Amino acid sequence: MELRDRILDAAAKVYSETGFRGATTRRIAERAGVNEITLFRHFGSKTRLLHEAIRCAGVASNLCALPARPADPRAELATWALTTFRELFARRSLIRTAMGELEERPDLLPPDQSHTVCAGQELHGYLERLRAMGMIRAEVDLMAATMMFMGTLFADAITRDIIPAMYRQDPEQSIVHYVDLIARALDLKES
Amino acid sequence: MELRDRILDAAAKVYSETGFRGATTRRIAERAGVNEITLFRHFGSKTRLLHEAIRCAGVASNLCALPARPADPRAELATWALTTFRELFARRSLIRTAMGELEERPDLLPPDQSHTVCAGQELHGYLERLRAMGMIRAEVDLMAATMMFMGTLFADAITRDIIPAMYRQDPEQSIVHYVDLIARALDLKES
């Protein structure tokens, strides 16, 4: 692993554990196994380093697209929900920290780049296609349904490990149930 | 307002804006219009002060109980959802900050005292009563439905003001839609 990437990786980890103020240059350097001064030589300042580290750590590794022509909606929704959940769950620590500091430091997390927002738009477009094909109830409010499904996945991924008492079953099983409930709420026709 | 409560109030506000590290004793004292030393005379240390401030700010002002004997489930769910949402939305800043720091400082927010957990248990019990009365589908997974509804309200309350582009309509209208979708997912019988 290149030194620069090692530093960015360490910075993102320390940040998601301790926040901006807690992510001191000493801690980041120690975590990266690098002299503290190397950080400044490479990135100029702590702020610029964390900006880049969070930007890199925030990009989705595998973007999960819903098909342009729905074929098997229930199965497509299920796999999409699972990959979206996994993406959110993998970054849960970073998301929690960044959300907590977003009021104080809004520039650290560009909102239009947020994975959640993109996923929501993707889902909304897919539901519109389903409705156009007459596969879901016509009267349903698609925006509310989108936010409901996204919110469910988001809340589960972000709170599951901090209030485990509320989650009796494993994530995959929960998501199957979520998909089932959403399908019934939309009155989804089976293909 | 008593001096002690003024300090606690200021501490909770500064904490929810800047987190534990950012909530310096100087800032809290300035916000409360009080000499910094007064904080230490009253609470001993910054940690104890913030502990108490967060504990006080975290208790729900109006706890919203669901009736023991369901009469009009749809209306009861709607008013419960609205008050729960308002409660979460009013504390959104504190919740975000505390959640972001929960890994590093788990003792600051006792989990069993969390408003969200209590609300979830309340909802789960109510849904069980509805099922026992045969007013919702028997096969539905009540735990998943509970987490879905709670997660929807939680995610909306916490992210609405930081990604306003995703929320086109006002909260009350959204919640009406959420209740409608959940009612259909549960196959709720009208009374």
Place this chain on the structure above:
DNA sequence: ACGGCAAGCAAGTACCCGCTTGCTTTCGGA
């Protein structure tokens, strides 16, 4: 063999942090 570059090391600067000490002011009740 040597020149240049990247990284490490030691030390220091100016500032902010939680917290303490010693003292003065304010004010309400006996």
Place this chain on the structure above:
DNA sequence: TCCGAAAGCAAGCGGGTACTTGCTTGCCGT
């Protein structure tokens, strides 16, 4: 009127923080 408690004020202590400077070490291509 006086006493004592509560709050304010000024100064400081030890430690951590971001960041800088000056110098040394190791490595790589020519």
